[in-house]
Amino acid sequence: MFPFKKRLSLGTLSRGSLWLEFQLNNAYLLRWLVLALVVGVLAGSASALFLWLLDWATAFRETHLWIIAFLPVAGFLIGWLYHRWGKEAEAGNNAVLRAIQQPAATQVPLIMAPLVLVATILTHLVGGSAGREGTAAQMGGALADQVARLFRLRPRYRQLLLICGLSAGFSSVFGTPLAGAIFGVEVFLLGHLRYQALLPSLLAALIAHVVTTAWGIEHTLFPVVEGPTLTGWTLGATLLAGICFGLAARLFSWATQAVSHTFKTTIAYPPLRPVVGGVLLVLVVWGLGTTKYIGLGIPTIEQAFVSGLPPYDFLLKLALTALTLGCGFKGGEVTPLFFIGATLGNALFPWFPLPLEVFVALGFVAVFAGASNTPLACSLMAMELFGAGIGVYAALACGVAYLFSGHSGIYGAQVVATSKNPYYAREAGTRLAERKRRFL
The missing domain is CATH 1.10.3080.10 (Clc chloride channel)
Structure with a gap:
């Protein structure tokens, strides 16, 4: 041209x-x-x-x-x-x-x-x-x-x-x-x-x-989060948190793929897979006695910014989402990943020298960054949702989560153009779905 x-x-x-x-x-x-x-x-x-x-x-x-x-x-x-x-x-x-x-x-x-x-x-x-x-x-x-x-x-x-x-x-x-x-x-x-x-x-x-x-659609508004002064302690805390968020992203991707593989190999007729999954979901929701872990979970995400939550919240949401999507129901993975990241950040907060809202905001975007392999987009998302003050911390957390999630992700069709780590350079040119289903 x-x-x-x-x-x-x-x-x-x-x-x-x-x-x-x-x-x-x-x-x-x-x-x-x-x-x-x-x-x-x-x-x-x-x-x-x-x-x-x-x-x-x-x-x-x-x-x-x-x-x-x-x-x-x-x-x-x-x-x-x-x-x-x-x-x-x-x-x-x-x-x-x-x-x-x-x-x-x-x-x-x-x-x-x-x-x-x-x-x-x-x-x-x-x-x-x-x-x-x-x-x-x-x-x-x-x-x-x-x-x-x-x-x-x-x-x-x-x-x-x-x-x-x-x-x-x-x-x-x-x-x-x-x-x-x-x-x-x-x-x-x-x-x-x-x-x-x-x-x-x-x-x-x-x-x-x-x-x-x-068209009159209003999006959820989240609090403006200001990151503290960058010191050795806050830098170390962000890096360690990024590792945790990356492993959580890896666990989510592995769990969803494992559930999907199990349903496909045990139930031959596709329309019956979400039927069985639906029965299991009904039993789990009835057993838990709460609707906290179904749907989008926006109220829980908002609560995570202001008060402590049970430390197992992120695991329950992860399990229910993996079951829902793995058995054949439809919907996105991203908002559940926001829930998982925000509640994991809430659970980690007492152990690190960072404010609660900072940790929750970092988990919100970093788990998604690791699961989707899009650290740049997630760093920008942090600044669009929580303000520019969180930008440096978000970029660090997303970058580390991206590294520690490995060559896994929620999009199996992604092609590894450049390996995250030179030790795995041989995997360049392959799709994520072609890798063996393993967590570690």
Whole structure:
């Protein structure tokens, strides 16, 4: 597309060439402004509808607790819908990531958007422990792919538009456009950033956020957290906490994959897997006598910033989420990871010389950073949600959690572009799903 055969610097370009370069840049910006506008409006509107339905489902469940008994029924319906019409969409976020990695060979089916919307709302309505990011990202990716087909984009531009869809979905569901933009660029290749996608994904993320807000959606507001003066003690505490958060992320990824593998190898008929899982979830919720560990868990996350919580909260949420998603219910992993990280930070707080709200905020983003392998996006998310004062500590915690989570993660389609540790350089070029299922 660029007409020059040799790379030209500003010092060697003639006045005419500079004008041509300026025009080409204008055309490129206009192209992606239009495409990002279309994707941002579609993804932002889809997320607004999803968040409105999710609030309704959560409120209905909490005032009609008898509906939790219908977990097996909803599980069969979800399993049957995907078995009948959604086999190509079953992979969820991993299907979108594969399409980004192989834009000329893989498509994202449009049916993914309505299927994951209905399935996620059903999951939350009856009391599954799941999140929302995965749903928004899948809808954004599916809608972006339809736009790419409509405009007949070449594979390399289709790849960029799919990244825009991921970024738009993430941004609109959490109200974090900067983190959303980086998430789309960072997530599909572990250890590599696609800088060419940065401007388009930022435009799509900002537009989607504005559109979702314009529909009247209000995002959860968290307290502004100021990090203390950086000293040897606070630095050491942050590094140790990052190790704990990284191991928690690793445990979550391993547990979810282990549950999924167990259900797939023991129950041949896919629609029956969430039925059995639903029965187990009903028994666990009934045995615990609380709905604290199902749904999104936002009230518990908010409570973690201001008061002590039982130290086992993060383990119970981890177990219920792994069971919910592993057996075949639908929803995201990210908000449960926020819950796990926030409550783990709350549990670790008495042992470290950092304020409670700092530890909770670090756990909130660092466990997600380790599980998704997106430390840059999560560092930005910390500053968007909790203020710039937490930035240095968040970057440290996310970086350490990213390292100690190893080559594991919630997105099995991620390809190891650059190994986290030189000792594991031989794993470069492999997908996370190709590694053996082990915790250590």
